[in-house]
Amino acid sequence: MACIAALPADNALDQVSALAIVVVGVAGWTLRVWYRSARRVPLGTAASVRRVRQQHRLTSRSWLEIDGKTWLPVFFDPALVTLPSPVTAEVSTTTIGWNGHVFMVSGRALSAEPPGRLIDNPLAPDADAAERGAVAARPLRRLLLDAQSAVVGPFVGLFWVYLVGGGIPAFVGATCVGAAVAIWASAIRGSDPS
The missing domain is CATH 2.40.50 (OB fold (Dihydrolipoamide Acetyltransferase, E2P))
Known part of the structure; x- marks a missing residue:
């Protein structure tokens, strides 16, 4: 939060607004997927x-x-x-x-x-096979598979700084958000760690 306080007021508002839009989008899509998976459709x-x-x-x-x-x-x-x-x-x-x-x-x-x-x-x-399936389903193994897509984080950070500015604090923040969203997107698409 100290990084945001160092930015000019209008730029800080842009940064926080963009982060809020990303958080709302990720939360909304996650709720949609959870709702679809929780809804038990009769098997056909x-x-x-x-x-x-x-x-x-x-x-x-x-x-x-x-x-x-x-x-x-x-x-x-x-x-x-x-x-x-x-x-x-x-x-x-x-x-x-x-x-x-x-x-x-x-x-x-x-x-x-x-x-x-x-x-x-x-x-x-x-x-x-059952033992291999249990090992593959461990959270750390799944995170390791999904984290490969985090390589896009620095590119998102550079793009954000190019568009909006904000220097190193904005780059670090946008990189973290970009990497987190990339990991989330990989997981929500149904990655397979087996």
Whole structure:
């Protein structure tokens, strides 16, 4: 807060207003995702499903391929590691149910394969698959995966200082906010640490 106090009054107001807009946007989008995941939609029709793990640039996501025609991204769940491939599951627009587990959709469906390197789940899971899934779901491992996207933080800081000014305090603040939003965006899209 001392950094903001050192700025001229109108520039400090611009900085705080921009931060408030970012916070409101992130909170609103997070509440939207939580609402969609908390809302239990009745599971729909039975379909053949197989898990595909995507690696594309800094992104790693889980996708469920439905009947070989549609790909749905899902939030990571340790049960995805134990999912045989293919398996019959109950599919709706926002959830996929299998063996008592409900996988929440984390994005829009694709009618073509997702870009990048695709890694199929094995036909039958290994004996230690549940343990590997639990290890992958640890918060520190997830943060390590999502933190890769924080490299955009300094570029956001430079762009902010170029547009608004504010010197080093504004650069540091915008870098921190840019890195935090990049980590959040990676996590909210459904990153896969497995």
